[in-house]
Amino acid sequence: MLNRNSLFDAMSGISDDYLASAAVLLGDMKEDNLMHLDSSRKQARARKAGRILLIAAVLVCLFTVTAFAAGLFSISTRVPDAKETFQIHWDDSENGYLEWSDAKLVLTFPAVAESREIEFRPGWLPFELPEELPGSSPWNGISEDTWFRRFASESLCWAENAGRYPEEYKEIGQPILIETYSMAQFHDGGAMLMLYQTPENITEEHWDELGVDVLSFHGKQHFDERDIPEMDLHIDAYDIEYDYVLLSNEEKGWIIEVCGQLGMDTVRKVAENLEIRETGNTLTQADFQNKYLFIDGGVG
């Protein structure tokens, strides 16, 4: 017999899409977690938000940007004190932000008011571009002529694609990731933060051919060993390591991040062979859904 309990129980079978949409309304889940948005919303988000799923705009900046006084290099880095806090926009919190400490690296860029919107295509990759991959619709229909604003390749590591790509891909999460950012995002004095990965071997260069300043480093995040008694499971300690190459063009106001887990030589080769072009659009801070005063530059 139908009663209030059976009706309540029936709610457990509500469609995933409706559950996710309501969870977003409640702030339990970020909209970026929705996988079935229509294409126009996806494109808008891809343009405005990139892969910044976790942390976006900031309300207040607690440090001053002084790094560009010398004007020699367009990316400035500093390792913040572990206690230094950054107020990062966070819709779900009572105050609308959360205070983050223990950031591993602060990267600051020139505070340009406008950025040229760019797109790129890889001139060289350590793998062939797949025409089609099971369970990976983003790959379908792309070719060597496709231009990107974001390029991610984690689907090459998925189990369905075992055997199509090198065995080593099974053990990693992201072979190569390429993303574009705009300095206009940081117009109010914000910065890109590495929240989790501790940087090593930071180097600065200038590549004349691409007309960019280049910052490279290795990032490592350590996970302690732990037990999960409920599952009678022991997890050994492990590290997640990435290499990063940031290309910065101060005159045009854009940044490209190339990173991945295939080693610095490979990441550099991908970066060196990028073909970059402007779309003709100019972006200001107002064009971004979130005012990225601080963003998580790490792969998360």
Add this chain to the structure above:
Amino acid sequence: MDDEAILNLYRLRQAAALTETEAKYGRLCFCVADRILNSREDSEECVNDTWLHPWNAIPPEKPKLFPAWLSRVTRNLAISRLREAHAAKRGGAEIDLVLDELAECIPGGTDPQRVVEANELTEAVNRFLAGLKPLERDAFVARYFYAASHAELSARTGWTVGKAKTVLRRSRLKLQTYLKEEGLC
């Protein structure tokens, strides 16, 4: 890490799947549990129980939308825990109000011989939801799946508490009519 990458870790039986899931969706699952259980301790235990389910289910299961799938697991675990708690005369809160409101959708003339199959009812609820406006649907699901309070709905939608109650009441009446038309009550 995106959901497909996390699901891949489960398929590969990598323990990191658990840490990644907890890091990304721990808060979501806690909120789902806490609205029902109204107890931090119980909710944390419920969330811990949740993590076992994807580990056991994936593979072969392939969640279409992983956070929604986790929400459903957490909610079911929370309801089970709540029913145990009710037996011990504790717990409850918002969920009792939610159940009372749902009782309004079932008119007094229910045929006691009519045993409604759970799947049939679920499908009817989904068809009903498909006919609601998106914000009304979100509010309905937020209230009757997630057990969100009227105040929380008000804060999230920009409606007054009174309007939230009114919108939900209209939706309940529509559901009652719909279930009648479908011959389910």
